Structure formats: C-alpha cells, structure tokens
Amino acid sequence: MTDPTTGPDDGWIEKETGRLEAFSDGVMAVIITIMALELKAPVGHDFAALHQRLPALLIYALSFTFIAIYWNNHHHLLRATRRVSGSVMWANLHLLFWLSLIPVLTEWIGTDYQHPAPAAVYSLVALASGSAYSLLVAAIVRTEGRTSKVAAAIGSDRKGRLSLVLYAASIGLAFVSPWISYGLLATVAVMWFIPDRRLDRRPGPAVPQWEPRQASEPPSAM
Numbered sequence: 001m002t003d004p005t006t007g008p009d010d011g012w013i014e015k016e017t018g019r020l021e022a023f024s025d026g027v028m029a030v031i032i033t034i035m036a037l038e039l040k041a042p043v044g045h046d047f048a049a050l051h052q053r054l055p056a057l058l059i060y061a062l063s064f065t066f067i068a069i070y071w072n073n074h075h076h077l078l079r080a081t082r083r084v085s086g087s088v089m090w091a092n093l094h095l096l097f098w099l100s101l102i103p104v105l106t107e108w109i110g111t112d113y114q115h116p117a118p119a120a121v122y123s124l125v126a127l128a129s130g131s132a133y134s135l136l137v138a139a140i141v142r143t144e145g146r147t148s149k150v151a152a153a154i155g156s157d158r159k160g161r162l163s164l165v166l167y168a169a170s171i172g173l174a175f176v177s178p179w180i181s182y183g184l185l186a187t188v189a190v191m192w193f194i195p196d197r198r199l200d201r202r203p204g205p206a207v208p209q210w211e212p213r214q215a216s217e218p219p220s221a222m
C-alpha cells in the first residue's frame with residue numbers, strides 16, 4: 001500500500017539529504033573520538049591525582065555536550081530539509097570547520113583553564129559555530145522558500161539569538177574571570193540540552209477525501 005504522507009519524490013529527497021547528514025555525522029563522530037583520545041589518566045593513585053585532572057574532565061564533558069547538541073539539532077534540521085543546494089553544502093562545511101576546532105581548544109583549556117585567552121578563544125569558536133548554524137538554516141530557507149517546513153518551524157529563533165548574545169558576552173567576560181565565561185558556556189549548553197523539537201513535528205497522516213456516492217435510482221416498475 002502507498003503511504004498517503006509520502007510523495008513520489010520522497011525517496012530521492014531522503015537520498016539527497018541523507019548523504020549530507022551521513023557525512024556530517026561522520027565528522028562529528030571523529031571530533032568526539034579525538035577529544036576522547038586526548039584525555040589523560042591521572043598521574044597517581046589517589047583522589048588528589050584525580051582532582052588535578054578534574055578541570056580537564058569538566059571541559060571534556062562541556063565539549064562533548066556541545067558537540068552532542070549540534071549533532072542532535074543538525075539531525076532534526078536535515079530531516080526537515082527537502083532540498084540540498086550548493087549554498088547549503090558550503091554552509092554545512094562552514095559549520096563543521098568551526099566544530100572541528102573544539103578538540104584543540106578542549107585540550108588547551110584542560111591545561112590552562114585559569115587563563116583568560118583559552119576561555120575567550122573557546123567562546124569565540126562557540127560564537128562562530130552558532131553563527132554558522134544560523135547561516136545553514138538561512139541557506140536552507142533561501143533554497144526551499146519562506147513557506148518551507150524549516151522556515152515555519154524556526155520562526156524568529158529567539159533561543160538561537162540569545163545563545164549568540166551569551167557567547168559574545170562570554171568572550172569579553174573571559175578577561176574579567178575565565179570562570180564567568182565557563183559559566184555562560186555551561187548556561188547555553190543547559191538551554192539546549194533538551195533537543196529542539198520544533199523541527200520534529202510531523203504532519204499527521206493525510207485523510208483521503210471521498211466523494212459521496214450517488215444514490216442509485218430504484219428500478220422502474222414493469
């Protein structure tokens with residue numbers, strides 16, 4: 001039987017967006033793998049040794065959550081996307097570029113977390129990643145039109161704009177205290193910890209429109 005919610009082009013659409021999603025999933029998986037491989041075991045056999053490595057573990061947890069949030073929302077975004085243009089592909093690569101810098105910065109903060117420069121650069125990359133995601137959404141809307149599912153679901157994107165403001169503030173406040181910067185980064189992560197469900201709303205199954213049958217005329221008497 002044919003699913004009334006699908007059209008004849010859905011298989012082609014799934015293939016087109018699926019390739020982009022699979023490539024992005026692979027890149028994000030490599031990013032997380034690199035961060036995990038850069039973790040170092042505590043030097044010692046007591047809790048004091050673990051305490052020395054605690055900042056590195058905390059920033060790893062923050063970075064892992066950061067990438068996981070992007071992976072989750074990126075998945076929902078591409079699932080709602082119907083067309084992939086050249087501008088969408090380049091915008092997606094732009095996002096992946098900034099995300100690929102997270103492992104390097106995670107290692108830097110793990111060893112120099114008390115200094116403002118690592119916190120400021122990490123916040124800068126977070127701001128660039130958020131901006132790149134917004135550009136990806138804009139490229140999809142431009143490709144599909146203002147009446148697309150993505151455009152309708154994103155709307156004014158107040159939470160996304162607030163995240164960018166907090167990231168920008170985190171850059172400057174890192175020079176006041178790196179801990180303020182880390183607090184703002186964690187706040188944004190908590191804001192997005194629950195996946196964005198705006199793009200996960202699927203329309204209900206289409207109801208077939210049946211035309212009323214004409215009542216048959218009674219047979220004439222012979």
